[in-house]
Amino acid sequence: xxxxxxxxxxxxxxxSLDRDTETEGSLLPSLNPQTAHLSLDAQRQRLPIYKHREKxxxxxxxxxxxxxxxxxxCGKSTQIPQYLHEVGWTSQNLVVxxxxxxxxxxxxxxxxxxxxxxxxxxDEVGYSIRFEDLSSPTRTRIKYMTDGMLFRECMTDxxxxxxxxxxxxxxxxxxxxxxxxxxxxxxxxxxRPELRVIISSAxxxxxxxxxxxxxxxxxxxxxxxxxxxxxxxGRMFPVEVCYLKQPCDDYCAAAVQxxxxxxxxxxxxDILVFLTGREEIDSVIQQVTDRLQSLPxxxxxxxxxxxxxxxPAEEQAIIFEPPPRDTRKVIFSxxxxxxxxxxxxxxxxxxxxxxxxxTFNPRTNMDVLxxxxxxxxxxxxxxxxxxxxxxxxxxxxxxxxxxPTRNPRSPMPLQTPPELTxxxxxxxxxxxKALGIDNVAKFDFLSPPSSEMMIRALEFxxxxxxxxxxxxxxxxxxxxxxxxPLDPMMAAILLNSxxxxxxxxxxxxxxxxSVQDVFIQPSGGMKxxxxxxxxxxxxAEEGDHLTLLNAYxxxxxxxxxxxxxxxxxxxxxxxxxxxxxxxxxxxxxLERFGIKIQSCxxxxxxxxxxxxxxxxxxxxxxMPDGSYRSARENAILHVHPNSVMFTRQPSTGWxxxxxxxxxxxxxxxxxxxxxxxxxxxxxPHYYQFKGGGIKKHFKD
DNA sequence: GAGCACTGC
Numbered sequence: 001x002x003x004x005x006x007x008x009x010x011x012x013x014x015x016s017l018d019r020d021t022e023t024e025g026s027l028l029p030s031l032n033p034q035t036a037h038l039s040l041d042a043q044r045q046r047l048p049i050y051k052h053r054e055k056x057x058x059x060x061x062x063x064x065x066x067x068x069x070x071x072x073x074c075g076k077s078t079q080i081p082q083y084l085h086e087v088g089w090t091s092q093n094l095v096v097x098x099x100x101x102x103x104x105x106x107x108x109x110x111x112x113x114x115x116x117x118x119x120x121x122x123d124e125v126g127y128s129i130r131f132e133d134l135s136s137p138t139r140t141r142i143k144y145m146t147d148g149m150l151f152r153e154c155m156t157d158x159x160x161x162x163x164x165x166x167x168x169x170x171x172x173x174x175x176x177x178x179x180x181x182x183x184x185x186x187x188x189x190x191x192r193p194e195l196r197v198i199i200s201s202a203x204x205x206x207x208x209x210x211x212x213x214x215x216x217x218x219x220x221x222x223x224x225x226x227x228x229x230x231x232x233x234g235r236m237f238p239v240e241v242c243y244l245k246q247p248c249d250d251y252c253a254a255a256v257q258x259x260x261x262x263x264x265x266x267x268x269x270d271i272l273v274f275l276t277g278r279e280e281i282d283s284v285i286q287q288v289t290d291r292l293q294s295l296p297x298x299x300x301x302x303x304x305x306x307x308x309x310x311x312p313a314e315e316q317a318i319i320f321e322p323p324p325r326d327t328r329k330v331i332f333s334x335x336x337x338x339x340x341x342x343x344x345x346x347x348x349x350x351x352x353x354x355x356x357x358x359t360f361n362p363r364t365n366m367d368v369l370x371x372x373x374x375x376x377x378x379x380x381x382x383x384x385x386x387x388x389x390x391x392x393x394x395x396x397x398x399x400x401x402x403x404p405t406r407n408p409r410s411p412m413p414l415q416t417p418p419e420l421t422x423x424x425x426x427x428x429x430x431x432x433k434a435l436g437i438d439n440v441a442k443f444d445f446l447s448p449p450s451s452e453m454m455i456r457a458l459e460f461x462x463x464x465x466x467x468x469x470x471x472x473x474x475x476x477x478x479x480x481x482x483x484x485p486l487d488p489m490m491a492a493i494l495l496n497s498x499x500x501x502x503x504x505x506x507x508x509x510x511x512x513x514s515v516q517d518v519f520i521q522p523s524g525g526m527k528x529x530x531x532x533x534x535x536x537x538x539x540a541e542e543g544d545h546l547t548l549l550n551a552y553x554x555x556x557x558x559x560x561x562x563x564x565x566x567x568x569x570x571x572x573x574x575x576x577x578x579x580x581x582x583x584x585x586x587x588x589x590l591e592r593f594g595i596k597i598q599s600c601x602x603x604x605x606x607x608x609x610x611x612x613x614x615x616x617x618x619x620x621x622x623m624p625d626g627s628y629r630s631a632r633e634n635a636i637l638h639v640h641p642n643s644v645m646f647t648r649q650p651s652t653g654w655x656x657x658x659x660x661x662x663x664x665x666x667x668x669x670x671x672x673x674x675x676x677x678x679x680x681x682x683x684p685h686y687y688q689f690k691g692g693g694i695k696k697h698f699k700d
Numbered sequence: 701g702a703g704c705a706c707t708g709c
Contacts, residue, residue, distance in 0.1 A: 102707065130709050148708045177708065277705065309706065334705055356705035369704065419707085431709095485709040516704080523703085585709090626701075641702045661704065669704085 040116050044082075049075040052232050053083050060084065060165065060196050063228045064189060065213040068200045070232035071384060072339070076200050077109050077169050081142045082117065084165050089196075090141035094164035099147040101175045102340060103129045110134070110144040117142070130485070131581050147177040151184070154435055155483070159188055160195075167198040172205040172377065173339065174418035176428060179446050184435070186213065186444055189226075203231075204377050204414060212446050237387040239349075243400040251352040252280060254397045256287045258350050259330055263295075263302055266393070269347025270329040272337055274382050276356045276371050281306045281332045282523055288330070300326040307333035307341065310517050313574055319343060338381050342388070349386045349394040351379060353402070353412070358661075359422040362456040364633060365617070367424075368662040373412040376404055418447045425449050426457035426488050430466060433473050434482035463617065463686055464492045476593070484589050485582075486510055493614035494586065495595070500610035502600035503590060505549055509611075511583035512548035513658055513670060515575045519551070521642060531570040539644045542604055543655065543672035545611060547644050552579060609678055615656040616683035620668060621676075622653050628668065630660075631679070631687070640667035652676065 044050065049070070059066045070076055081096045090096055100106040110127035119125045126135025127144040135143050147168065154160060166185060171178050185197050199209050206229050213227040248254040255273050262271055275281050288304045295302070303323045307316065320343065323329045331343060335355055355374040358367050374382075379396065386392025404410040420428065429440045437443055441454060461467045466478035466488060473479050481491040490510050497506035512518060519535050522528050538554060540546035555576045559565040566573040590597055600606045612619075619631040626649075628637040637660060639646045645655065650673040658670035679687045 146708065152709060173707090175707065279703075308704095310704070336706065338706090340706075358705065371705090427709095514709095521703085582709095638701085640704090642704090646701080663704075664702095667703080 040118075044079065044116060047075045047079060049079050049232055052230070053079075056080060056230060057083055057087055059228050059230055060089075060198065063226065064193070064195070065197045065199065065209075065227035067206050067209050067213075067227060067229045068198060068232060069203050069206045069229060070200070071202075072170075072381075073388065074232055076232065077105075077167075078113050078116065080167060080198060080200075081144075081165075082113060085117075085142055089164045093138070093162075095141060095143050095162050096165045096167070097143050097145060097150060097160075097163045098167040098169055099145055099150050099178075099181065101147055101170050101173055101178060103146055104340075105170075106144045106146050107132070113142060113144070131585065147175065147181050151177045151181050151431070154184055155431075158435060159192055160185075161192070163195070165196040165198060167200065169200045170339070171199045171209065172202040172415075174205075174416070174420075174447075176419040176423060179418055179420050180428060180432070182209075182212070182446055183444055202377060202381070204380075208446070237389075237391045239383050239387040239392040239394050241383055241394045241396065243396050243402075244398055247399055247402070248397060251275075251354065251397045252284050252287070255284060255332075255350050255352060256291065258395050258397065259288060259302070260291065260295075262348050262350070262393075262395070263328055263330075264299065266348065268300075268328065269390075269392075270323075270331065270343070270345050271348040271350060272343065272346045272385055273330065273332045273350040273352075274337070274355075275332055275334065275352050276354050277334060278306075278308050278310065278523065281308060281334070284332055300328055302330055303327050304330050304332060307331050307337060309334070309336050312520060312572070316341075335378075337385065338378060342385075345389060346386050347390060347392045349383055349392065351382050351394060351396045353379065353396060353398045355416075357416070357422070359417075360424045360453070361662075362424075362450070362452045364635060365456065366635075366660040366662055366666060370663075373402075375413045375416040377415045379412075420445065421447050421449050421453075424457065425453055426460050429454070429457050430461055430473075430478070430482045430488055433467065433471075434479065438472055460617065461488060463683070464488055464614065466492065480589075480593055484586065486514065486586070489614040489618075490514070491614075493611055494590070495593075496613040497610050498590075498595045500600070500606045500613075501598040502603075502607045502610055503595060503597040504599035505607055506610060507583050507586050507590070507597070508549050508552045508579075509545050510586055511579040512552055513545070514582050515579045517572050518548065518575050518579070519642070520570045520572055534568075534570040535644075537569065541648070541651075541673075542608060543645055543650075544643050544658075544670045545672045546604060546607070548670075552576065552583075556580070608672055608674055609682060611672055612656060612674055612678045612682045615658070615672075616679055616686050618657045618659070618668075619674070619679055620655055620657065622650055622655070628655070635666065637668050638665045639671065640669045643669065643671050645671045645673075654679070 068076055077098060081098050084096045106127045106129050110125055111121055114121040114125040117125050122134035123136060123139050125142045126140040128135050128149050129146050168178060168181060189195055201209055210227050210229055214225050259271055275284060285304045285306055292302060305319050307319055319331050353373055354371050355378060356369055357372050358369050360367050383394035386394055401407055402410055402412055404412050404414050432440050432443060465474055466481045468474055477495060480495055481488050484491040490513060494506050494510050497503040520531055522531055538547050538550040540550055551571060563573050617632060620628040620637050622628050630637055652673055652675050654674050654676050655671045656674050657668035660666050660668050
């Protein structure tokens with residue numbers, strides 16, 4: 001075939017995109033509607049994974065770590081725990097655990113399995129996620145849980161002695177708690193040789209897990225290995241992958257063009273387009289809408305729909321509704337559709353090849369949110385989202401030469417960097433210390449964080465007085481900060497609130513900063529202005545923390561039982577309800593610690609001072625031009641437009657903030673006005689007064 | 701003067 005070129009706006013993908021014969025797999029859904037008339041047992045036996053049952057059980061018997069490779073949806077998560085249960089791994093009151101990175105996955109899989117086992121959910125089969133424990137300590141044999149929950153369980157049962165087998169699902173996603181859990185399991189296995197670990201992973205990552213768990217064994221004699229890789233291939237619908245002949249310089253324009261090309265030339269089936277963020281999605285949908293008139297009169301219609309996490313739940317629900325007759329649904333989504341949200345009937349994928357990724361910069365102590373090429377693992381996962389119900393096609397908006405497998409200098413990585421290597425790890429290091437691992441530098445991380453990340457995190461924990469100069473947890477403060485389910489900064493503020501007699505309010509503020517998007521912010525236009533006007537009703541002069549407090553108090557008084565009240569005031573009902581649960585949970589911790597919960601009775605100075613005891617490192621001073629300078633690094637900062645401080649000036653010239661995220665600029669989020677003297681008074685170890693202004697002083 | 705990807709305890 002002669003070489004072909006494709007330019008946005010000219011040719012169709014069918015002829016212009018380089019057809020690639022390699023197919024990315026996607027398997028049949030676990031139980032098929034076509035076999036619904038069969039008994040549950042008969043259905044289970046027809047699953048592709050069933051023919052691997054004996055092999056799997058043999059491997060678990062013989063090896064301590066079994067790495068199971070297979071696509072999402074092949075029945076790993078539902079079937080393997082049942083197989084283990086059936087052959088006796090749950091005898092003698094032992095439990096088979098299966099961890100999931102997300103709450104919905106834990107609950108939905110548990111519900112499915114309870115049905116298959118014929119158990120009431122919470123009895124023989126149960127689940128445990130934050131705020132919901134549907135499991136019985138005596139009767140539950142198969143327990144699904146979030147990985148964070150199992151990690152926490154190590155604090156009360158360091159050897160996880162209740163469990164005979166622990167299956168870590170979706171390990172290839174490399175979430176922080178997945179990595180930490182694997183590290184702990186490796187440690188636990190030395191003391192509990194009978195424990196079995198099953199790791200479910202995508203193909204690309206299996207070798208990493210294998211090396212990790214065999215690193216202590218003799219490589220010359222593989223028969224003595226601790227770990228083994230088992231591959232579960234099953235029936236799949238092929239997904240044909242096509243590439244651009246030439247790189248494009250505007251993937252948004254290319255995405256619009258490709259959508260129209262698919263629409264006019266390919267058979268029916270919905271389209272899922274992967275883009276990087278809300279702004280981009282809104283703009284692309286606008287471009288598509290503008291071009292709709294150009295469709296031939298007789299042609300089927302296009303229904304463009306957005307999907308991103310901050311979209312209000314009601315608008316998210318629309319993507320699951322069937323489209324009108326003769327209409328093709330086109331969903332423009334962020335990464336949320338890569339694993340968290342599954343949409344049926346998607347036959348076409350358009351993949352920009354990019355993702356927005358948050359990375360912590362230990363030098364500046366700030367998070368950076370950047371658009372970067374997605375990993376090959378991500379691209380494969382995205383392709384697999386077509387063809388869940390039939391054969392599919394994936395259009396990648398970059399040339400095949402961009403693949404890291406074909407081009408070693410490609411900017412596209414094989415895997416997304418693990419979360420632990422690109423996050424502020426102070427929380428995780430503290431929790432490891434709470435598990436008795438004092439020398440965190442020696443912890444056997446699957447991917448060790450950089451030493452700079454380590455040092456920064458330890459320095460900060462020291463400044464919070466959570467660890468002493470020996471690096472040990474302080475008592476009781478450090479131990480308690482580690483225990484409370486909050487980031488260390490906010491945990492310290494909550495625990496210090498006893499001394500400032502304002503725990504009542506700090507509980508609320510801590511809960512509110514733990515949830516996102518309390519105020520609904522439509523993008524642009526009349527709606528945005530209306531939302532802004534509504535938010536002003538809650539605005540406090542002192543800044544965002546007190547504004548959040550006002551919103552919460554109004555919610556509990558008027559909105560908790562009245563969803564429409566929230567709608568009228570542009571408040572996010574789901575987020576506020578969650579804040580209520582979090583507050584309730586945090587309150588229990590304070591009660592257990594014997595901390596008296598008092599109100600500041602309107603004395604907001606006490607409240608703001610208390611915030612300084614945790615936020616001290618996040619202080620900034622306003623400059624005459626309206627920008628800010630961070631107290632420590634003297635870095636240029638800006639107020640985020642969502643902050644109530646965006647339109648006002650701090651009377652004292654100083655603010656503290658919850659976090660900085662760098663996008664187009666470095667934006668501070670959640671600000672509170674403070675007095676300069678408080679910084680020196682409340683964090684003398686961090687700041688020393690000298691001359692006319694704050695002089696930073698940092699103890700090494 | 702103008703904007704946050706996604707999870708989790």
